[in-house]
Structure formats: structure tokens, C-alpha cells
Amino acid sequence: MKTKDLTFIALGAAIISAVSLLPQLQLVGPVPITLQMLAIMTVSAILGAKRGGLAVLIFLLLAAAGLPLLGGKGGLAPFVGPTVGYLIAFPIAGFFIGLVAEKTRRFLPLFIGMLVFGLGLVYLLGTLGLMIVLQLSFMDALVINIPFIIGDLLKALIATTIAVRLLPLRLFRMA
């Protein structure tokens, strides 16, 4: 990996971290509405699988190291809390969204990739985390995701729109 790639990974992690500092909306239940997935989907699509996944991983390491990036909290507590499944899903989703973006720059396939990995996979692992930490049934944990769907669809739409405009410029291609 070249210096240029490392710079983009650091930049990606910084963007995701900056967005994660924005206030979260705790409507009902244990999981907040956040803009994290908007940043993760956009950065990963632009940087590709390896660099996107690593950028998300560094963001999580910064949070684990104590930066208040997860609802104003940092340290290890969020990684054993109700949202742990979402946190585990973030870099995996980033990797696969990046992989899809490496294969296509067309809007529809990339948008579908965002839906499958940015929503589907994140909700699935998030649900499993909720089941384990809060001792809920699969259905009780799954319904906790319902309030996020419209907002997350919008985030996927925005991330795809940004990515399909930036990818053809080849600004961020691998060094």
C-alpha cells in the first residue's frame, strides 16, 4: 500500500469520525438515529473495498481508544453495549460496498449494493447484537430497526449519488 492510499484511508477515517461527532437522535429504544452510515457508505464506495474497510476500522479503533465518537462516548463500553452488532457490521459493510463500487460505477447496482450491505447486513448483525446483549427474541430485536429504514434509504441514495459522480473522476484510484 502506497503513501497515497494511507492518506486516503486516514482522510476517510477522519470524515467518518467527524460525522460521528454530530449529535445522535435517540427516539425510542436503545439504538440512536445517526449519520454514521451516510459517511461509511460514501467513503467506502469512493475508496474501494480494502481502503474503505480499513478507514471504518480505524474509526472504530479511535472510538475504542477513547475518542467520543459513539453517541458522545468512547472506550470499550460501546463495544459490549446494545449497538455492538452495528459496530461489528460497519467495517464489513464498508468492505463490501467498496467491492461493489470497484466493479461498477452505475447508479442502480451501487445503490442495490448499499441496500444489501449498508442496510441489510448492518440491520442483521445489529439485530443479532441486540438479541445477545438485551436478551431479546429475533423478531423483537429486528423491529427496533424499523424507524431507521426511511432515513437509511435516503443515506444510501445520497451516498450513491455522490459516489457515481466522484468515481469517474478517478481522483481516489489506488496508487
Ligand SMILES: O=C(O)CCCC[C@@H]1SC[C@@H]2NC(=O)N[C@@H]21
Ligand atoms: O454509535 C453507535 O454505538 C452505533 C449506532 C448504530 C446506529 C444504527 S446504524 C444503522 C441504523 N441507522 C441509524 O440511523 N441508526 C442505526
